[in-house]
Amino acid sequence: MKLTLTYLLPAICLMAFSCQAPSEEAADKPTITPNPWPAITNQSKPWTRWWWMGNAVDKENLSYLMHEYADAGLGGVEIAPIYGAKGHEDRYLEFLSDEWLDMLRYTIDVADSLDMQVDLTQGTGWPFGGPFVNPDHAASKLVTKEFDYSGQAVFSQDLTWEDEKRPELSPELIAVMAYGNNGQVEEITDQVTTQGQLSWEAEGNWKIMAIYNGKTGQQVKRAAPGGKGYTLDHFSTAAVNSYLDVFAKAFGEDTPGIRAFYNDSFEVYGANFTKNFLDEFQQRRGYDLKAYLPQLLGKENNEEVARIKSDYRQTLHELLLEHFTENWTAWAHSKGKKTKNQAHGSPGNLIDLYATVDIPECETFGSSYFPIPGLRRDSADIRNVDPDPIMLKFASSAGHLAGKPLISCETFTWLGEHFKSSFSQMKPEVDQAFLAGINHIFYHGVTYSPKDIDFPGWLFYASLNLTQQNSLWPHFKSFNEYIARCQSVLQAGKPDNELIVYWPVYDVWAEEGNMFKMISVHHIDDWLHPTAFYAQTTELMEQGYSLDFASDKLIREASVKDGKILTHGEASPAKALLVPKMEYFPVQTLEGAIQLAKEGATVIFEAVPEHVPGHFEVEKREKQLAETWNQLQFNDQGEATTGKGKIILNANARQALKNEAIDRESLTDSGLQFIRRAVGDDKYYFLVNHTANTIDEEISLNVAASSVFLMNPLTGESGLAKSHGQEGKTVVKVRLESGESLLLQASAAETTSADHWAYRAEAAQTVPVKGPWKLHFDGGGPGLPQDQTFETIQPWTANGDKKAAEFSGQATYSTTFDLQKSDGKHYLLKLGKVHESAKIWVNGQEAGYAWSIPYQLPIGKHLKDGKNEIKIQVANLMANRIRYMDQQGLEWRNYHEINFVNINYKPFDASTWDVMPSGLEGPVELEVF
Numbered sequence: 001m002k003l004t005l006t007y008l009l010p011a012i013c014l015m016a017f018s019c020q021a022p023s024e025e026a027a028d029k030p031t032i033t034p035n036p037w038p039a040i041t042n043q044s045k046p047w048t049r050w051w052w053m054g055n056a057v058d059k060e061n062l063s064y065l066m067h068e069y070a071d072a073g074l075g076g077v078e079i080a081p082i083y084g085a086k087g088h089e090d091r092y093l094e095f096l097s098d099e100w101l102d103m104l105r106y107t108i109d110v111a112d113s114l115d116m117q118v119d120l121t122q123g124t125g126w127p128f129g130g131p132f133v134n135p136d137h138a139a140s141k142l143v144t145k146e147f148d149y150s151g152q153a154v155f156s157q158d159l160t161w162e163d164e165k166r167p168e169l170s171p172e173l174i175a176v177m178a179y180g181n182n183g184q185v186e187e188i189t190d191q192v193t194t195q196g197q198l199s200w201e202a203e204g205n206w207k208i209m210a211i212y213n214g215k216t217g218q219q220v221k222r223a224a225p226g227g228k229g230y231t232l233d234h235f236s237t238a239a240v241n242s243y244l245d246v247f248a249k250a251f252g253e254d255t256p257g258i259r260a261f262y263n264d265s266f267e268v269y270g271a272n273f274t275k276n277f278l279d280e281f282q283q284r285r286g287y288d289l290k291a292y293l294p295q296l297l298g299k300e301n302n303e304e305v306a307r308i309k310s311d312y313r314q315t316l317h318e319l320l321l322e323h324f325t326e327n328w329t330a331w332a333h334s335k336g337k338k339t340k341n342q343a344h345g346s347p348g349n350l351i352d353l354y355a356t357v358d359i360p361e362c363e364t365f366g367s368s369y370f371p372i373p374g375l376r377r378d379s380a381d382i383r384n385v386d387p388d389p390i391m392l393k394f395a396s397s398a399g400h401l402a403g404k405p406l407i408s409c410e411t412f413t414w415l416g417e418h419f420k421s422s423f424s425q426m427k428p429e430v431d432q433a434f435l436a437g438i439n440h441i442f443y444h445g446v447t448y449s450p451k452d453i454d455f456p457g458w459l460f461y462a463s464l465n466l467t468q469q470n471s472l473w474p475h476f477k478s479f480n481e482y483i484a485r486c487q488s489v490l491q492a493g494k495p496d497n498e499l500i501v502y503w504p505v506y507d508v509w510a511e512e513g514n515m516f517k518m519i520s521v522h523h524i525d526d527w528l529h530p531t532a533f534y535a536q537t538t539e540l541m542e543q544g545y546s547l548d549f550a551s552d553k554l555i556r557e558a559s560v561k562d563g564k565i566l567t568h569g570e571a572s573p574a575k576a577l578l579v580p581k582m583e584y585f586p587v588q589t590l591e592g593a594i595q596l597a598k599e600g601a602t603v604i605f606e607a608v609p610e611h612v613p614g615h616f617e618v619e620k621r622e623k624q625l626a627e628t629w630n631q632l633q634f635n636d637q638g639e640a641t642t643g644k645g646k647i648i649l650n651a652n653a654r655q656a657l658k659n660e661a662i663d664r665e666s667l668t669d670s671g672l673q674f675i676r677r678a679v680g681d682d683k684y685y686f687l688v689n690h691t692a693n694t695i696d697e698e699i700s701l702n703v704a705a706s707s708v709f710l711m712n713p714l715t716g717e718s719g720l721a722k723s724h725g726q727e728g729k730t731v732v733k734v735r736l737e738s739g740e741s742l743l744l745q746a747s748a749a750e751t752t753s754a755d756h757w758a759y760r761a762e763a764a765q766t767v768p769v770k771g772p773w774k775l776h777f778d779g780g781g782p783g784l785p786q787d788q789t790f791e792t793i794q795p796w797t798a799n800g801d802k803k804a805a806e807f808s809g810q811a812t813y814s815t816t817f818d819l820q821k822s823d824g825k826h827y828l829l830k831l832g833k834v835h836e837s838a839k840i841w842v843n844g845q846e847a848g849y850a851w852s853i854p855y856q857l858p859i860g861k862h863l864k865d866g867k868n869e870i871k872i873q874v875a876n877l878m879a880n881r882i883r884y885m886d887q888q889g890l891e892w893r894n895y896h897e898i899n900f901v902n903i904n905y906k907p908f909d910a911s912t913w914d915v916m917p918s919g920l921e922g923p924v925e926l927e928v929f
Contacts, residue, residue, distance in 0.1 A: 036709040036718055036745040037488060042115050043406065044488040045075025046480050048466065049445030053458045054084015054896075055224050056091035057103045061450045066110045068468050069446070073480030076117040078262055078340075078442060079107070081124040081224035083897035085458050095124050095226030096250045108257045119260045119340060122247065124227025126264035129220040131229040132246045135168040137239035138230035142273035143171050143214035144297065149178070149206045159210045160196035171212035174278065177290050181205045185291045209293060211278075216270045222461075222897055234266070235274035235319040237327060244331045251335075260338035260359060263328070265520070266346035272316065272516035280319060285311045286616035301512045307615040310509040310584070313517055314614070317348035325356045332358075340408060343395070345520040349505045351551040354398030359440065362395035363410035365521050370428045371692040372739040374833065374853050377425070381417035383903055387429070389436040390534060391524055394503075396437025397548035400495040403570025408440035409433050412464040417903045419456075419878035420916070421464050422836035423472065423479045423851040430483060431688045431741050435673050437548075439490035441483055454892075455781060456878060461898045465878070471780055471808040475837040475875050478849035485713040489743055490686065493679030494572040497546035498662055500565060501537055502555060502589075504582035506613035536580050536606075536653065543654065544664035546676055550577070556592035560599035563645070572678060575662050576602040578653055585609035587624045594628070598643025604656045605649050667699035672736070685744040689736035696735040705730040705746035710757045713743055715848060715858070719757030735760055739853040758826050758858070760929060767926040769829075769870065773815045775919070778873065780809010781881060795835055795919035797880070805915045808881035812873040813920055819868055825928050827860035833921035834874060841871040859926075876918035879910065886911035 038044075048069070069077065081095055093100040104120070111118050123130060129138075149155045163170045176198060178186045184204070191200045200208075218231045233239040274280075281289045289296070289312065295305045296312055329339045342361045343353035354360035366385035367377060392409065399407035411430060415421045430441060446466050449457030457469040466476065508519065508527050519527055528534050540547060550558075554567050555577065564573030577593060579585075590609055597603045608629060612621040632640035637659075638649040650656035657664070665674060671691040677684040683703045689695050701708075704725060710732075711718040721744070723732040736742055775788040775796060785803040788796060796804045796811055821827075829847075831838055837851035842862035850857050885892055886909055893900035893908065902908045 036711055037485065037716070038492045040484050040488050042075035042117055043440065044484050044491055045073055046441040046443060046483045046487070047076040047078060047119075047408075048074055048443040049080050049410065050077040051445060051447045051460050052079055052081045052224065053448060053460075054088060054091065055081050055093040055095060055100055055226070056084055056088050056450075057093065057448060058091070058450075059103070059106050061448070062103065062107050063110050064451055065448060065468070066107065066114060066116065070114040070116055071477070072473065073477045073484060074116070075484070076111070076119065076259070077446075078119040078121065079104070080121040080262075080445075081227060082222045082460070083125070083224060083895060086894045086896060092225045095130070095224050096246070097226060100226070101250065101256070104256050112257070117259045118257075119262050120256070120258045122261045122263060123220065124224035125220045125222035127220070127231050127266060127268050128234070128243060128263065129229055129231035130223070130227045130246075133230045133232055133239070133243060135215060135230065137233055137236065137242055138169070139216045139218055139233050139268050139271040140235070140273045140275065141214045141216050141270050142277075143212045144293070145210040145212070147208040147210075149200075149202075149208055151203045151205060154199055154201045155208065157198045157208075158196060159192060159198050161212060166217065169215040169217055171214040172275070173210060174213050174275070175211045175290055177209045177211065177293065178202065178206045179209065179294055187290060207294070211290065211293065213273060213275045216268070218269055218271070221267075231268050231271070233274055234268060234271070234324040235277065235316065237323045240324050240327050244328065248335075255335045255337065258337060260340045261328075261332050262340045262361075263342065265342040265344050265363065266518065270516065272347070274319065277315070277319070281312070281315045284315055284318060285614065292615070296515055304615065306510040306512070307613065307618065309515055310506055311614045311616070312515055313347060313509040314506075316516075317352075320346055320348045321352055321356065325353050329357050342410070344391070345518055347516060347518055349551055350394045350519055351398045351503060351505075351549060352553050354395045355402035355404075355551070355554065358404060359406045359408050360395040360399045360404060361408040361410060361442070362392045362438070363413055363444075363521060364392070364415075364429060364433060365413045367415050367425070368429055368432060370690050370739075372428060372690065372853055373692055375424065375428070375739070376422070378420075381420050381903065383414050385414075385522065387432070388524055388528070389432055390528065390537060391521060392433060392436035392438060393537075393549060396495075397550070400437060400497065400548045401500070401550055401554050401567040401571050403568035405491065405570070406440040407438050408442050409438040410444045411441050413444040414462055414903060415464055418459075418463045418465060418908065419882050419910070422877065423475070424834075424836065424853055426479070427482070427852040428690060428739060431690070434486055434490060434686055435675050435688060437495065437675060439487050441487065456882065456892060459893070459900065461895070461900050463903070471810065471878050471881075472837055472875050474810055475839055475849060475851060478837075478839075479851060481716075482713050485711075485716060486686065486741075486743070489684050489711075490675070490677060492684065493677045494570070495548070496572055496676040496678040496683060497548050498575040499540070499545050499547040499657070500550045500567070500574045500577045501533075501540070501547050502577065502579045503549045503551060504531075504533055504580065504584070505551065506584035506586070507531065507582050510584060510613065532582075533580050540653070542668060544666055544668035545657070546665070547578075548574070552586060552589040552592075555589055555596070558592070558596060560596055560601045560645070563600045563602075565596055565601050576604055576657065576660060579603065579605045579609075580653070581607040581651070582609070584611050584613035585625070587612060587621055587628060590625060590628050594632070594642060594647065597645040597647050600644035602645055602660055603647050604653060605647065606651050606653055608649065663702050665700075665702055667701065670695050670697055670699055672699065672734075682745060682747040682749070685746065686741065687734065687736065687744065688741045689738055692738055694735070694737045698731050698733050700726070701730045701732060701744070701746055703730055703746045704728050705748060707747050707749070707751040708732045709745040709747070709754075710734070711743035711745065713741060714852070717858070720751060720754045721757050722759070733759065737854050760826070760828065763927045763929050764825070765928040767817075767819065767928060769815065769817050769924040769926060771815055773813050775811055775813050777807065777809065777811045780807055782806060782884060793920050793922040793924055795917045795921055797915050797918045804918075806880055806884035807918070808876055808878045810873050810875045811919065812871050814869070814871045816867050816869050818866060819863060819926070821863055821865045822928070825860070826858065827863055828927040828929070829857045829859045830923075830925050830927055831855040831872070831920060832923045835917045835919055835921065836877055837875045838920070839873040839875075843869055872920060872924075874919050877916055879913060879916045880918060883910045883913045883915070
């Protein structure tokens with residue numbers, strides 16, 4: 001598909017261009033319009049998790065808040081009922097009650113009227129569970145009792161096991177095994193009476209193990225009224241179906257008009273079993289796990305134990321995938337709805353779990369380090385957890401390869417301490433998510449807070465607090481517009497990654513440690529960082545390769561089209577499959593890789609696969625693996641032609657890719673990072689500079705383009721770049737300061753008339769905007785300080801004014817200056833340091849916002865010869881007002897459940913905080929070039 005005017009009708013107005021249809025003479029030629037921005041939709045706008053605290057919602061406030069969110073530029077909400085505020089119990093609604101369902105349907109009606117959409121957490125708090133989960137369907141765990149028997153008399157034992165505190169959770173006896181000192185294994189379950197009495201006689205020394213299906217007893221965390229109860233057994237079809245039936249009955253024949261049902265990260269702690277697990281294991285793995293429970297449960301680490309653990313963990317994965325994820329998604333589809341799922345935290349293959357649902361969702365937790373000069377990152381205000389883009393790519397890879405158009409992300413969870421996070425800190429974090437393949441941002445989050453609740457309103461225990469009471473809220477729309485512009489591009493067309501890399505999940509499943517292995521965001525130092533896969537994929541991306549991670553299932557189900565690997569009809573084909581060096585590789589996956597080569601694909605192995613995973617018939621299967629591999633005839637260059645394609649064996653993956661002319665994007669040599677989308681014959685690049693320096697140079701793109709448009713997602717401006725072709729590629733001039741991002745549209749089409757991009761050059765002149773500056777406090781609290789006047793601009797917290805030090809809100813700096821304006825020159829307003837977001841007016845006209853590093857804005861079109869007036873409204877953080885409230889002993893946090901905690905999950909107290917600098921630090925100047 002070509003980029004035509006019809007396709008690219010914008011939802012936002014660009015400053016530099018007007019849209020016009022191509023002339024009749026040009027109608028037979030491919031053309032590009034002078035506006036390269038895709039349309040903004042409610043799905044390209046950011047969404048938010050919306051906590052319904054105590055389900056204390058009413059129609060008046062629902063309407064008020066939804067209009068607030070729409071005005072601020074949010075495209076949708078994900079309703080998440082949780083615990084409530086004390087003292088407001090009379091407002092609480094029971095989850096799934098008629099009154100609650102009425103509020104849900106009303107919310108959807110209001111959303112429809114505002115061109116917004118609604119997702120719904122299918123439960124309260126997390127994980128799935130509630131009062132409708134009976135003990136039999138509650139999360140289960142494997143528990144055992146062990147006894148020693150010498151064989152000198154009849155062994156008698158009462159094997160009933162009652163939980164005295166919670167009799168309904170008493171473990172259920174599943175089997176009894178006897179293990180002899182000489183390796184004998186005997187099942188003696190039939191020696192147990194219906195009353196649970198074991199009577200058994202044998203010779204020798206034995207260890208007797210009674211095996212039970214126990215219950216974790218875990219309750220739903222942060223449950224809302226009507227949602228308290230046991231968590232669900234996700235491995236049981238009966239349990240899952242019973243849970244879904246509750247919603248089917250509540251909704252009746254009229255399922256509310258939500259877009260998607262949502263499931264948060266697994267976090268069902270200790271849920272390592274289900275009632276029929278042993279039968280499922282034997283059917284799937286080919287042997288009886290009961291015979292090997294001492295190895296599975298013991299402390300030894302050897303090859304046999306590793307293989308048994310791998311089989312156990314694989315079985316848990318399959319049960320979770322089939323009995324919950326696929327089952328739940330099919331149920332939602334039967335209701336005309338989608339599913340959105342966080343697979344991480346579960347004991348399974350994340351790629352397959354993500355790929356099964358309609359919208360895979362990952363999360364960023366904590367704060368990343370970026371070497372951007374001036375970016376605030378106080379060690380006291382961050383958690384010791386760095387988000388890792390490789391972790392995010394498990395969700396995006398699954399989405400890309402399974403043909404899912406949207407990959408969402410729970411964003412900014414504990415980015416910083418409460419009330420201290422700024423847009424400037426959020427931007428590099430969200431850019432990093434975009435670079436990892438995310439294109440559907442969900443804030444974590446916004447709390448439903450009624451109009452009559454005083455500052456700071458109702459708040460969730462974990463930051464980020466993006467509510468209408470936040471002092472940054474009046475500037476929130478600009479931040480949302482940035483994300484919407486980026487996502488309008490990142491949701492267009494298809495991902496454009498040339499390489500698929502196999503994830504060796506069986507190596508992870510065979511690792512030492514607890515038999516129950518949760519593959520979570522919080523434990524990547526355990527299961528991800530030490531692996532060769534992590535090192536390899538990180539290096540390849542840093543070198544400029546675009547790649548996705550694939551599971552065994554995706555490889556086995558893939559096909560080949562025109563020599564490229566196609567994993568799904570809606571996915572972009574890849575040029576090659578890379579299988580990194582690993583310990584374990586299934587025969588079926590090797591056969592699938594060879595079949596792809598036979599159909600015309602290029603498959604690269606870094607090492608010969610030597611071992612199969614799992615315990616059953618190891619020697620037989622390893623012989624099959626060797627025989628399958630040995631069918632390949634390699635030449636001296638390590639290539640084996642098979643069918644229409646080839647298998648390559650090369651320990652140097654980079655060299656193998658180079659030999660196959662699978663080129664990297666050399667633009668990464670500059671320090672830039674990128675992600676690429678294909679829209680018809682055109683390519684979009686999202687570029688980010690997270691280095692400490694300005695990058696001002698020509699970069700090469702792996703595409704032959706007739707024209708390149710540069711697009712600024714901060715302002716919506718765009719223009720024709722300086723570019724030229726070179727050896728089948730395109731060389732384009734770019735300039736990004738530290739912290740900046742840029743979009744490129746590389747098109748094979750001819751261009752119609754378009755303005756050229758205004759490249760920033762060496763400043764011909766720097767004009768300081770001098771005082772005196774007047775400062776007026778516009779809105780906020782606890783009270784409005786007196787106006788201030790400065791000869792030299794400074795923060796309002798810098799002159800010892802106690803009221804100003806306590807203030808959180810918005811205040812406007814204003815002054816006038818004389819300028820002799822020159823034709824053909826560009827004027828860039830530079831604000832120095834901003835604490836924390838600035839909105840600028842020039843000569844009474846709104847010029848835009850500056851809330852990210854570098855704090856600057858082009859304002860030339862608003863300037864005039866002679867006297868000019870400038871107003872700069874600055875919004876600061878909530879921190880100083882919260883500090884004041886805690887120093888005064890004012891009560892503002894009073895919630896059921898966890899109440900309110902600081903970033904280290906300790907009681908929150910802001911009274912000892914230092915005053916956060918607020919306002920403009922400057923210098924303020926005009927750069928003329």
